[in-house]
Amino acid sequence: MTKSEPAKLVLYVAGETPKSLAAIRNLEKICSEHLADKYKVEVIDLKKHPQLAREHGIVAIPTLVKELPVPIRKIIGDLSDTQKVLVHLAVEE
Amino acid sequence: MTVVPIVSALTRDELEARLEEAEETLRAIREGEIDALVVSGGASEQVFTLEGGAQSYRSFMEAMDLGAAAFDTDGQLLYANQALCTLLDRPVATLRGQAVLELFDAVNQATFRRLLTQATTERQSAEIHFKVEGTDRSLLLTGAPLDFGVMRCIAITFTDISAREQAAAARESERMAKAILASANEAVIVCDRSGKVTHLNAAATRICVDDPIGKDFDEAITLTFAEAAELMSGADIVTMAAAGTPVQGLEAAVKTSSFDVTDVMISAAPLLVAGERTSGCVVTLINLTQRKAAERRQSLLMGELDHRVKNTLAMVLAISARTASNERTIENFQKSFSGRIQALAATHTLLSSASWENLQIKDVLAIELTPYTTLSGGRIAMDGLDVAVDSKTAVSLGLVFHELTTNAVKYGALSTPKGKLSVSRQAIADDGALILEWRETEGPLVTPPKTSGFGQTLISRSLGSGSGGAKLEYKPEGVVCRISIPRYGHFHMG
Numbered sequence: 001m002t003k004s005e006p007a008k009l010v011l012y013v014a015g016e017t018p019k020s021l022a023a024i025r026n027l028e029k030i031c032s033e034h035l036a037d038k039y040k041v042e043v044i045d046l047k048k049h050p051q052l053a054r055e056h057g058i059v060a061i062p063t064l065v066k067e068l069p070v071p072i073r074k075i076i077g078d079l080s081d082t083q084k085v086l087v088h089l090a091v092e093e
Numbered sequence: 094m095t096v097v098p099i100v101s102a103l104t105r106d107e108l109e110a111r112l113e114e115a116e117e118t119l120r121a122i123r124e125g126e127i128d129a130l131v132v133s134g135g136a137s138e139q140v141f142t143l144e145g146g147a148q149s150y151r152s153f154m155e156a157m158d159l160g161a162a163a164f165d166t167d168g169q170l171l172y173a174n175q176a177l178c179t180l181l182d183r184p185v186a187t188l189r190g191q192a193v194l195e196l197f198d199a200v201n202q203a204t205f206r207r208l209l210t211q212a213t214t215e216r217q218s219a220e221i222h223f224k225v226e227g228t229d230r231s232l233l234l235t236g237a238p239l240d241f242g243v244m245r246c247i248a249i250t251f252t253d254i255s256a257r258e259q260a261a262a263a264r265e266s267e268r269m270a271k272a273i274l275a276s277a278n279e280a281v282i283v284c285d286r287s288g289k290v291t292h293l294n295a296a297a298t299r300i301c302v303d304d305p306i307g308k309d310f311d312e313a314i315t316l317t318f319a320e321a322a323e324l325m326s327g328a329d330i331v332t333m334a335a336a337g338t339p340v341q342g343l344e345a346a347v348k349t350s351s352f353d354v355t356d357v358m359i360s361a362a363p364l365l366v367a368g369e370r371t372s373g374c375v376v377t378l379i380n381l382t383q384r385k386a387a388e389r390r391q392s393l394l395m396g397e398l399d400h401r402v403k404n405t406l407a408m409v410l411a412i413s414a415r416t417a418s419n420e421r422t423i424e425n426f427q428k429s430f431s432g433r434i435q436a437l438a439a440t441h442t443l444l445s446s447a448s449w450e451n452l453q454i455k456d457v458l459a460i461e462l463t464p465y466t467t468l469s470g471g472r473i474a475m476d477g478l479d480v481a482v483d484s485k486t487a488v489s490l491g492l493v494f495h496e497l498t499t500n501a502v503k504y505g506a507l508s509t510p511k512g513k514l515s516v517s518r519q520a521i522a523d524d525g526a527l528i529l530e531w532r533e534t535e536g537p538l539v540t541p542p543k544t545s546g547f548g549q550t551l552i553s554r555s556l557g558s559g560s561g562g563a564k565l566e567y568k569p570e571g572v573v574c575r576i577s578i579p580r581y582g583h584f585h586m587g
């Protein structure tokens with residue numbers, strides 16, 4: 001991961017479904033405990049803006065997209081497996 | 094098929110990435126990690142949630158008046174219905190995460206968390222208490238496990254039991270009020286706005302007519318106002334108090350069928366219930382019988398004291414004048430006068446220590462003879478003197494005994510070691526007078542005095558008119574004095 005690039009995560013949720021709420025909560029926890037809040041996180045509610053699903057080809061909700069730094073990576077699910085999330089974000093503890 | 098150009102347009106890496114994403118999506122669906130899908134329908138996307146029955150639960154719970162919420166096992170709020178938001182006085186947007194728990198203090202939070210833990214396996218209930226805008230609220234929480242969409246969670250209903258608790262508190266308060274009313278020493282009568290008796294305590298029952306509830310105040314109790322008998326009635330007091338004007342400290346007499354007239358002090362105050370307009374009045378009647386008796390007794394004592402002080406001063410003047418006319422030197426005057434005044438003072442001391450009542454002849458005599466009895470070695474004998482006398486007689490006897498004792502010490506039986514003195518009750522005379530005898534023996538030879546001193550005059554004139562008096566005889570073997578105390582009101586045989 002190149003430190004000079006701004007890091008950006010986009011979390012796609014569907015209103016307040018239990019898994020959407022769980023994903024938001026889990027991501028907040030991971031960011032504060034492991035990522036030292038280095039990522040800029042954007043939460044997109046596809047119930048309100050379904051058309052935004054098209055940009056990242058979202059099919060299942062919740063889905064977390066690591067937009068930057070490239071390559072783009074998607075993590076599908078409620079983010080309850082912290083280790084898996086960290087591996088996908090290529091963050092080394 | 095036109096697959097090849099498309100496939101060829103994608104790199105192998107891109108294909109692998111797509112395959113990986115598809116597999117990941119399937120895994121997430123299979124493992125219940127997602128609960129919504131985006132479906133492309135032509136030009137626009139649509140989101141479908143996979144909550145299944147949960148959505149119908151929500152619709153159902155929104156329709157309920159009962160507060161309801163679903164929490165995950167960490168205590169995070171998943172859903173709260175509108176009734177709960179109303180109950181907690183918070184908009185739904187502010188209840189996310191653990192905000193519901195944070196509405197409560199530490200103790201109630203602990204109760205809530207315990208319920209969440211226990212309710213993951215079975216139905217449980219707990220009560221929590223908190224304040225909404227300064228008002229105490231109590232909630233009964235019932236939790237049970239629930240499959241909410243693809244999640245296992247806890248459903249909790251919130252029942253507002255504040256009203257129930259307030260009703261219980263009100264019942265307790267009423268019970269306490271009744272107990273206070275029943276325990277009051279004073280008679281208490283409660284009337285409604287129309288002046289009819291609604292409540293009364295045991296003390297009031299004793300001075301009211303039988304079965305006074307529902308009767309007009311005037312019918313329930315017969316009052317007479319000493320200072321305004323024709324102008325005022327009990328109903329006037331009740332009307333004034335019920336209209337909001339308190340009445341305090343009116344004295345009246347109560348007449349009942351079973352008791353004599355009782356003096357009472359009446360006060361009446363408006364009955365205010367929960368700050369509303371007066372709903373009647375509370376009448377308190379304090380029994381003044383004992384106080385009146387005490388006042389009468391005090392007034393009597395004041396009169397008596399006044400009378401006695403005047404008498405005593407007159408007596409002191411008389412003693413002074415008489416002593417002065419019989420004594421030739423200032424020293425003798427001083428000695429005789431002091432002795433007589435001291436005798437008077439000693440009797441007064443006795444009287445006041447006996448509350449001016451029940452003083453016995455032997456007490457009056459003993460105080461005069463005290464200086465000689467200890468040294469007399471049985472020379473002084475008293476018999477039958479356990480007779481109570483009134484204060485006036487006690488004062489006179491005190492002076493007579495003082496003169497006789499002074500004479501005996503100077504010239505009579507108490508002036509020599511061998512002389513003897515006996516004071517005894519002799520008889521009741523025909524007219525009811527009590528006869529005492531002072532007899533001196535074995536003293537020096539007695540010769541009657543040539544002139545009559547004040548002492549002799551006092552002895553002769555003491556104990557007043559009629560059957561009362563004292564007769565002194567100067568027999569050669571010793572002085573004998575017969576003292577007669579009139580019957581009526583002057584002495585009481587024990």
